[in-house]
Amino acid sequence: MDFAYTDKVNALRERVQAFMDEHVYPNEATYAAQMANAPDRWQPVPIVEQLKPHARKAGLWNLFLPESHYGAGLTNLEYAPLSEIMGRVPWASEVFNCSAPDTGNMETIERYGSAEHKKRWLEPLLEGEIRSAFCMTEPDVASSDATNIQTHIKRDGDDYVINGRKWWSSGAGDPRCKIFIVMGKTDPANPDRHRQQSMILVPRDTPGVEIKRMLPVFGWDDAPHGHAEIVFNNVRVPASNILLGEGRGFEIAQGRLGPGRIHHCMRSIGLAEYALEKTCKRAIERVPFGKPLADQGVMIERIAEMRIQIDMARLQVLHAAWKMDTVGNKAARTEIAAIKVAVPNMACRVIDWAIQAHGAGGVTSDFGLARMYATARTLRIADGPDEVHRHQLGRMELAKYKPARPNA
The missing domain is CATH 1.20.140.10 (Butyryl-CoA Dehydrogenase, subunit A, domain 3)
Incomplete structure (x- = not known):
């Protein structure tokens, strides 16, 4: 392989670097002060919201998402050096709408979601109007082996009913978080342990979804992003919310x-x-x-x-x-x-x-x-x-x- 960056990538690197130099590094202290003095640390940080229109105007928005007309048309190799520059300041990626877990969730919906899913959830995420969370890890099992996951997703007529407990659901503390991607078992008796699980879209405001607490990380609350422990108690969503089909989790x-x-x-x-x-x-x-x-x-x-x-x-x-x-x-x-x-x-x-x-x-x-x-x-x-x-x-x-x- 050739490790040299293409002219296209070098031009983007220069533009991202210039944006960081002009807008992000000079505002690191502003971000810290706004977080320290915020009456509610879980609300969007003003300086981040102020910089987003500048990133969009500069054409530095949604640079990820390879192999999709929704993204910037960059490969993983082309996007990687841009991600490095953004990553120098932990909050900078959000300014470009390129922060986790939204990037992974947008890729998931784009790649595996239906046209309806894309219209309802992907497009608002790409616009930066809403945010999302990914719910996979569980406190009651060794989730390093994901086949242990116990959250149950049961078909009931035209719906699925979800019961279980998740934690380290990143992004769920943000008030703009409107959609969860939840992994659970639709077929726990399947002899193939890797075909027991499915993923399903769960709107944040669905009855039965309860955020129990936001988890501290080395003593920080990790606001305004955060990582939640969430209980799903008889949460009912349409069967059409399943991604790709049962057993494809x-x-x-x-x-x-x-x-x-x-x-x-x-x-x-x-x-x-x-x-x-x-x-x-x-x-x-x-x-x-x-x-x-x-x-x-x-x-x-x-x-x-x-x-x-x-x-x-x-x-x-x-x-x-x-x-x-x-x-x-x-x-x-x-x-x-x-x-x-x-x-x-x-x-x-x-x-x-x-x-x-x-x-x-x-x-x-x-x-x-x-x-x-x-x-x-x-x-x-x-x-x-x-x-x-x-x-x-x-x-x-x-x-x-x-x-x-x-x-x-």
Whole structure:
């Protein structure tokens, strides 16, 4: 593959970077102040809402969504470097309508939804009029094995009735969240454990949907986005809300999570780059023991290692994106699993070193590093923990060397 960005991608990178320089970085303090002083932290943040029309006017809206006339016509490989630039500031992606979980949910509805689903839910999401949540993980089972999911989706005439409890349903705390994509079992007795599950669209205001609490993340409420614990108690929705058909939940999940992992990883690389930038500036400015941190041997070596690890991770993600574009998500599952392990671990190391370089200031909210670390550390669990991906990787690698089974 050719790792050089095309002229089209370079032009978009320059435009996104210019937007970040003009509108996002100068408003980081504004965002922090508005969140700190908000009477209700779950309401949309004014500065984010003010910047969205500017992003639309600049033609930097809905840049994701490959293979769709709704998107910008970019492949995973083309979108990846743009996601990295947006990811440097955790709230910036929303300004471009390119934030999780909406990106994954929009891809899901576009790829697997009906014309009615697209009209009712996808188009308002693309316009930024509403937001969404993805409800898969459950508190009562080991959800790292998604076949354990117990939420029940039962057909009843022209409806489905949903009962179950979910948590880590990202985005559900936003008052603009109007639609959930819920994964549950429609056929729990199916001998094929990967055909028991289905996905269904559930409007937020459906009777029986109850948000029990918003979950703290390392002590933060993670407002205004947030992650909810939700109870579905005899929630009734039309049978037409099922996505793709009964028993297709795992198929949809794999289609959804592949591009999502590229986005998460590139945003994490953006965070790591920003942490490295902050570290270099801090090292030049601070003078302990008679000379700048930048002249201390341990700091020089650590900065070099940060540069090495970030660049290795970026190339690995770009390779995975290229393979997804050329041979499909299923054939690229090894590469997708690998980046899901490698990149959050890299980001955790780099951001941890950045915190160390900032001393006591690094653990405050003054430099944004503590929040960066919480984000990166969470991603070692989100979308499947490291151990699951390593297990999958190890099995696929061993399979290359095991003798073929003789025909029975």
